[in-house]
Amino acid sequence: MSDIQSRIRNFSIIAHIDHGKSTLADRLIEYTGLISQRDMVSQVLDNMELERERGITIKLQTVRLTYKAEDGEEYYLNLIDTPGHVDFTYEVSRSLAACEGAVLVVDATQGVEAQTLANVYLALENDLEIIPVLNKIDLISAEPERVLKEIEDVIGLYTEGTPQISAKEGLNIKDVLEAIVTRVPSPKGDAGAPLKALIFDSYYDSYRGVIVSIRVMDGQVSTKDKIKMMSNGKCFEVDEIGLFQNGLHPVAKLSAGEVGYLTASIKNIGDTSVGDTITLEKNPAKAALPGYKKVNSMVYCGIYPVDGNNYEDLKDALGKLNLNDASLLYQPDTSAVLGFGFRCGFLGLLHMEIIQQRLEREFNLDIVATVPSVVYHVALTDGTVIDVDNPTNMPPAVKIEYMEEPIAQATMMLPTEYVGSIMELCQSRRGIYIGMNYMEENRVVLEYELPLNEIIYDFFDALKSRTKGYASLDYSIKEYKKSELVKLDILLNGEIVDALSFIVHREKAYERGRKVAEKLKNEIPRQMFEIPIQAAIGGKIIARETVSAMRKDVLSKCYGGDISRKRKLLEKQKEGKKKMRQIGKVQVPQEAFLSVLKLDE
């Protein structure tokens, strides 16, 4: 092992959302002097606007810090950021695979949460050295003793010497750095062996093509090397190699144990799948690194421009987003009522929401998103099995032998007092109780099997509102199970609105149909005529509501002082109308499509 290799520490920070991961990252960067405090735009790692707003990381950022430790040696610390949400579990696991250690940040006022546990499990799967850190000890409500005990009891980590810090106030940051240096092992790996580099992230740069974040496991890679992607055999010539230091810092080569980036005029981000292994074309590794898998979209929805003329703009925007996010799938689709648009696949609900918001904010598009759907397996009477992610494509009932739906294993952590209410919620969402563990006197871990299509209907919101925000949730897909499913159609003014159709369990169809009709009634403004709203299964109406006709929309009095006010009111009204989508004769606000999801009252 080279001298340098022994002084490298590769680590991630893992935490439940809001426990202070980003703030700690800022402090580490600041402390090691990579960026002066003055230049810091606070939380350099979370650099997308949306991410900052929601306090979550979507795109990974990696930084290399140089730290002179107490022992007098200089260490190179690669801080590999991880995305902070369940939708990105696979990405998290690959980032962790690039590390030897993980700093586990736990909020000393909150304690262990669902994501804390989920992240710990991922870290353990990757054999990482876990360094617990208690954060927010500046707060009077901090309970370090209780939380340390919780970490020992619930996670089973040894907590002696756990740094107790305030990331916000920069207190005891050095303890964290020392712990990293002394406890995280230096990377193993043989610089003389054939190249094996793990891709843990990639993003698109319009000048250089795809920039790939790698961890070199064995061997070394230099500029001009011909590299090969082991999953698909594609080859590229390396243009540049470097470290994540003050942005991108080119170097001649990267050797075993190091973390950095490479560019190789790669145009398509899909060629650089996270988890794939890069080797050299000439002297390839015998086997790829373990753990590579192709991630599948879990949730699909249709995205349409509010104004059909903006189809091309939407297409461009999706293309641009896709450059950086290979997990976003999209393909052209048409809807009888919405016209031309796209069927899009996402890793999960959050991923979907983020993409929708980015389309609206970054690309200034007014879009209509249809009811999301999971992927169902439909076994037909002719013996074939098809995947259905769009209710419109569901074959008629007579042709279906049986259907299967994805089932998630959900872990929820919540204060004891809410257990009853949450069990009731899970039950109402067709959940199957698996077990419950007390983490401490007043908090429990609740395990349920829940159909994914129940989770995508505002389960998370319902969970939060029933626990006043105190519950946390983590889930992963476990299996597909046979289920009695039907397609529920919504008719507006007598016409089926394909964009509002969804697949639902037979027993819940009636209730859901009624609720959707009620919701729509409240969302659709009165118009010049009466609008019937119906819910139907296979042509049979199961619920009906009516939006009564608007009788007037006129300003009776308008004299000298009212003219400009009147004009401005009409401008506003017009603005509102532009955000509506015309379906048949009916104007439907964008929100109506979303509101159908929010059914828990």
Add this chain to the structure above:
Amino acid sequence: MRKISLYIHIPFCKKKCIYCDFVSFDDSDEDIEPYFSALFEEIRAYKTILNAEYIIDTIFIGGGTPNYVEVRYIEELMGVIFSTFDVDKDAEISMEANPCGHSSREDFERYRKCGVNRLSIGLQSASDDMLRQIGRQHTKAEFDEAFKNARSAGFDNINVDIIFGFYNQDVLEFENTVQYVIGTGCEHISCYSLKLEEETPLYDLYMDEGIDIESEDFEDRMMYHTSCGMLEANGYVQYELSNFAKKGYACRHNLNYWDIKEYIGLGLAAHSYKDKARFFNTSYMDEYLQGIETNGSAIEDIEQLDKEKQEEEFIIMALRKTEGVRFDEYKKRFGEKFLDKYKDETNYLIEAGLAALSKNSMYLTDEGKDFANIAMMEFISN
């Protein structure tokens, strides 16, 4: 010579009606004296602006209740106007009046003498019960008295204001009101649908009683169309969404607003339109008095209209009128053919039954009058 209209605001009332959100006060009589001094000063300050180039075509003294203040204030006001501006000898000079204000025969003679030649009297309802409920300060009999006094004082051009659409008003009661007004033989009738304004006692009442405003709309339209029919049958021609007049008695001043002509508004909260700019005075009494005292002006904001906005306003205001948007007038102002530019919009409205075409105009149908905003919105760009 450029014609221009003048609006003068008198923001004082005996007692606020429960539906009213106009800028007018029932608790500030001590401001009357300083207000008129400031108003006169503001008028004089306009002398240089409305120089020899302008001639005043119409004047409207509105409020508030202009006949609530001592008659001498109005006399002096007219004196100041005549001595400051060039007023056309055929100018239409209107004043609003309520039966609770100065309304004896002698009072009306004085108003006439100082130049007022048209009155707009607030009746609102011919039911004493209704009048009481909405906080009016007079009975039907008192209105009747005032109206007769005005007539005998020589006013031969009188408008009567009525209002409908209160939640507890029934259609029959309103028909009675319309019938009564027709019976007075007035020349002009303004018939307004109630607009519930926030921050009025009526609004609070609706909220307390849990009344859904839209649920009243059905009756509101019944009353509207009933009154349109009754008035039309009795020789009152509808020339705007809420205005009806015997032949030759349409209000020239208000038509100027709807024709997007120029006007200057003076006094508290008054609006003006001149040289393609809309501007207006502050609505705060102390700011107004202060502003006039220190700068001779109390303008709060100015908006210069670009061509797009001028056009929008022209069309939406024209659609209020029975004759609608006149193509020749549109062409004259904007240099294009209306039907070329607004082909899709026009077709859409015709198809929806909201508008119709005549040889020289596009106008709202009876149904269109109920949904005027929807029709107008088509012509808002952006």
